[in-house]
Amino acid sequence: MIIPEYGRTLTPEEWRPVVDEMLEATHIIFTTHENSDGDGLGSQVALALALKALGKEVAIFNPTEVPPNYLFLKELHEINLFRDRDEESMQEFFLADLLVVLDANLHDRIGRLWPHVEFARQMSRLKVLCIDHHLEPEDFADITVCETYASSTGELVCDLVTALELRTGQQLFTPEVASALYAAIMTDTGSFRFPKTTPYTYRLAGMLVEKGADPELVYDRIYNALTPEALKLLGLSLSNIKIIENGLISWLFITQEMLEQTGSKLFDTDLIIRYLLSVPTVKVAVLLVEMQDGRCKVSFRSRGKIYVNQLAKHYGGGGHMNAAGCLLRMSAEKAQLVILEDVRKFTLEQVDS
Incomplete structure (x- = not known):
């Protein structure tokens, strides 16, 4: 388990175990916690798009529906609702060799998915990665990266995508990836006003805007979308x-x-x-x-x-x-x-x- 001290970020070398698993995997599933939010959804969409660009088979399955104000993220990448008795959902889990849990560091936070994850781990070669920033992580995954002082999981995924770029030599920060990560960071920092918003957080946001994220559009889609x-x-x-x-x-x-x-x-x-x-x-x-x-x-x-x-x-x-x-x-x-x-x-x- 990697839990760095306050005031630093993970280097590409420290991301190596995660990058190794992702590059070795062929079929990857992403999930996040029940009642998903901008950080979990934006992080999984961004990482799914980046790994898809690297030729991986990817799918997103979540335990609950996407809230209406985040439906624009489904326009960037398909987000599926996991159903217990759905053959497609079950088949995806048995085909996958890697599950990435984002923005949740307790196994029961992914709700109905967890029993199926346990079963798939017993019956196949499925490995589990956890990437999160909340306090007091539970050690349920094969590899857990929990930077508890990061502003958001999206901040961590930004560094991970950078590590993937350095390893593969491929440009992965497309406008779509940048928009998803901007949504993740913006929402979990309360529009850049919560205590864990650091100068590094602002630099990342600026970088994402340079890569194609539209701050006005992302904000409008999330906060001006009440039914x-x-x-x-x-x-x-x-x-x-x-x-x-x-x-x-x-x-x-x-x-x-x-x-x-x-x-x-x-x-x-x-x-x-x-x-x-x-x-x-x-x-x-x-x-x-x-x-x-x-x-x-x-x-x-x-x-x-x-x-x-x-x-x-x-x-x-x-x-x-x-x-x-x-x-x-x-x-x-x-x-x-x-x-x-x-x-x-x-x-x-x-x-x-």
Whole structure:
């Protein structure tokens, strides 16, 4: 497992084990976490395009659908939804000799895919690579590269594509690859404003623009693509936000009834949490969404040096210092009681320390 210290990036030589596996493989599958975002999707599309240019058979299979505001990435490369009983999905896994997991460092983050990955590893020669930047990686892959201080997985993939170029002598940063990676980095840095946005991150963004990425177009496709249903859900949600503990905590619970009332989908909830942290006094924001399968999706956000990934880890999740999440296998009523009490204690301890 390669986990460099803060303030440096992986060199082409350090990428050698990953490059070796990718160049030796013939059929490669890419995947990312459930409820995919710009970083996971942009990283996998960019890397798939780069390796396809090197003559590899590539395919992308994800555990959940692509959110509407990222559908433009499907125009750059096909992104398939993995289905348990779909023959094409299963055949792809048994033909593949390499699976690349991007933007997820816990095996259960890829959801329904994981049991099939385990089975394919037992029955064939499938190897697993993990490339990620979140805290506390799990050692489930044959090779794991986790640069926890990178701004995004897209930042890491930029360096990996550079290493592939140096090894093969082939130009791989096409406008399509550059656009996908720009989307990855832009979204996971909050449009270049989150704490891990470094001078190196800005230099990479500039390089990607030089290679053909259109910042205005990418931003517009991602952030100006709300559906009417999502806007209805936003309006309904804003009226239900609760501010507690003298303004330190903001809290919102989205029920299945709210989703049905507005005709919105689970991915429509992802942009709402930013409003929970918009009140200056709020240190910790919590968004809890009731899911159809009985689970509850929980998203945490924080300001300053408040490690909400520790909250998420307590429930089997993970993430960044200021942005993390988890899935709870309990009723919505119980989840609210349990999470809210833990968030109260955690926040007060963090503020007082």
